[in-house]
Amino acid sequence: MSIKKGTDIRPATGKLGVLLPGMGAVATTFIAGVEAVRRGHAKPIGSLTQLGTLRLGKRTENRAPKVSEFVPLAKLDDLCFGGWDIFEDNAYDAAKHAGVLTKEDLDRERGFLESIRPMAGVFEPSYVKKLNGTHIKSGKSKLDLAEQLIADIADFKKKNGLDRCVAVWCGSTEVYKQPTEVHSTLAKFEKGLATSDEDIAPSAIYAYACVKSGVPYANGAPNLSVDFPALQELARDRQVPLCGKDFKTGQTLMKTILAPGFKARYLGLEGWYSTNILGNRDGEVLDDPESFKSKEVSKLGVLEHILQPHLYPDLYKDFCHVVRINYYPPRGDNKEGWDNIDIFGWLGYKMQIKIDFLCRDSILAAPIVLDLALFMDLAQRTGMHGIQEWLSFYFKSPMTPAGLYPEHDLFIQLMKLKNTLRHLRGEELITHLGTEYYD
Ligand SMILES: NC(=O)c1ccc[n+]([C@@H]2O[C@H](COP(=O)([O-])OP(=O)(O)OC[C@H]3O[C@@H](n4cnc5c(N)ncnc54)[C@H](O)[C@@H]3O)[C@@H](O)[C@H]2O)c1
Numbered sequence: 001m002s003i004k005k006g007t008d009i010r011p012a013t014g015k016l017g018v019l020l021p022g023m024g025a026v027a028t029t030f031i032a033g034v035e036a037v038r039r040g041h042a043k044p045i046g047s048l049t050q051l052g053t054l055r056l057g058k059r060t061e062n063r064a065p066k067v068s069e070f071v072p073l074a075k076l077d078d079l080c081f082g083g084w085d086i087f088e089d090n091a092y093d094a095a096k097h098a099g100v101l102t103k104e105d106l107d108r109e110r111g112f113l114e115s116i117r118p119m120a121g122v123f124e125p126s127y128v129k130k131l132n133g134t135h136i137k138s139g140k141s142k143l144d145l146a147e148q149l150i151a152d153i154a155d156f157k158k159k160n161g162l163d164r165c166v167a168v169w170c171g172s173t174e175v176y177k178q179p180t181e182v183h184s185t186l187a188k189f190e191k192g193l194a195t196s197d198e199d200i201a202p203s204a205i206y207a208y209a210c211v212k213s214g215v216p217y218a219n220g221a222p223n224l225s226v227d228f229p230a231l232q233e234l235a236r237d238r239q240v241p242l243c244g245k246d247f248k249t250g251q252t253l254m255k256t257i258l259a260p261g262f263k264a265r266y267l268g269l270e271g272w273y274s275t276n277i278l279g280n281r282d283g284e285v286l287d288d289p290e291s292f293k294s295k296e297v298s299k300l301g302v303l304e305h306i307l308q309p310h311l312y313p314d315l316y317k318d319f320c321h322v323v324r325i326n327y328y329p330p331r332g333d334n335k336e337g338w339d340n341i342d343i344f345g346w347l348g349y350k351m352q353i354k355i356d357f358l359c360r361d362s363i364l365a366a367p368i369v370l371d372l373a374l375f376m377d378l379a380q381r382t383g384m385h386g387i388q389e390w391l392s393f394y395f396k397s398p399m400t401p402a403g404l405y406p407e408h409d410l411f412i413q414l415m416k417l418k419n420t421l422r423h424l425r426g427e428e429l430i431t432h433l434g435t436e437y438y439d
Helices: 025-038 091-098 103-108 110-114 142-159 186-194 202-212 229-238 250-264 281-286 289-307 361-382 389-394 410-424
Strands: 015-021 079-085 162-169 217-219 241-243 268-278 320-327 336-344 350-358
Touching: 015 025, 015 142, 015 202, 015 361, 025 079, 025 091, 025 103, 025 110, 025 361, 079 142, 091 103, 091 110, 103 110, 142 162, 142 186, 142 202, 162 202, 162 361, 186 202, 186 229, 202 217, 202 229, 217 361, 229 241, 241 361, 241 389, 250 268, 250 289, 250 336, 250 350, 250 361, 250 410, 268 281, 268 289, 281 289, 281 320, 289 320, 361 389, 389 410
Parallel strands: 015 079, 015 162, 162 217, 217 241, 268 320
Antiparallel strands: 268 336, 336 350
16 A cells, blocks of 8 residues: 655554464574563674664765664564464473574573463364374364454453554465465455365464454465455455565575576576475475475565566576475474576576575574564554565565566565655655766
């Protein structure tokens, strides 16, 4: 939706609840990290809302406030965490199981983490075949389950004296599904909930419950969840912001940094082969071909959109793009991603680039969860609702309205995000034209 330049933004007073459907590696690394930062044990590395600045006006003006001072974001001290999981472990035990943070780091925040216990989840084994959850709601229908989630949200808000909530899906990747008739309108979707339509995924039930409760919803996984017309209709009715899909971390982050560089220099691409070894629960879930299919679709779209083969057939027509994820338990959350990139330059002479990224998935994802929670809350207090394309920066597969292709280039995404913030505060957008310095 369009929003007026320099619009009024409701202040971030009171506490903000961050609801996390799925409290595994990413969610617990995020919670433990925020607590460590609040207590002065660590710095919020990787978070634009905490460390970013943005330039205002001309280069000669030397105005570069911190993002957190420029727009009214909720303070870390005002965040309160909750969520759902299909296992009963509290956030300390779940984080220990995930094996991302050291025992020493976790023990420093132990009391706080132990106090965070997930509410029982909504789960259907056919959507995540590798998990057998035990902490699960039962209900007469999917509508009944949605109503239980709505009651959970209201309880959580009341018990913790919260002013508002946001939700970020950090649950496992569900099997690949395309929208069907039941996703096409809100009326059909609500009817489908009542009849427990098999095409309605558990993640979509959470999304429905959140949006219905007026809670902005960001989807960190590639599954449908909110990316279909029925939920967008509900978001419009309830004036709730939405965004997704699939946190942009690791290999895809590197792709959306490098590919714009190749295109900027008109270097051709013959092929890009990406493979990963990963040993955490996410890796185990993605070992199921149907869950992997959701991930693959999300990962594959990136290059096609950045490189625009239809505009540059000599450079990018028919390049070969392969993505693999191999579940390899010894590696835990410390993924290794290899890329072999076959490029070509002047007169078609070939070159190769090899990348070996020894990354930590949840370390890269945690600051994204924080930024999304704070920006989605800002969006709601600003009166923005529906798809928040300005947050594409954080996603592998950014949501867009039907018929509009997503912007994948990380640098364009960043400019879009910062220009959106400038616009909200009534500042001039930065176009980089720069002619005024020569007048
Ligand atoms: N870590 C990254 O860099 C990254 C990047 C992009 C996307 N993601 C996505 O983020 C999600 C979380 O990743 P993770 O590494 O934390 O995985 P994880 O397996 O450690 O955590 C997922 C949690 O979700 C729970 N869960 C599954 N179905 C649920 C349901 N219906 N309701 C409630 N809880 C449910 C699982 O029990 C588990 O605790 C995954 O979908 C992953 O693909 C992660």
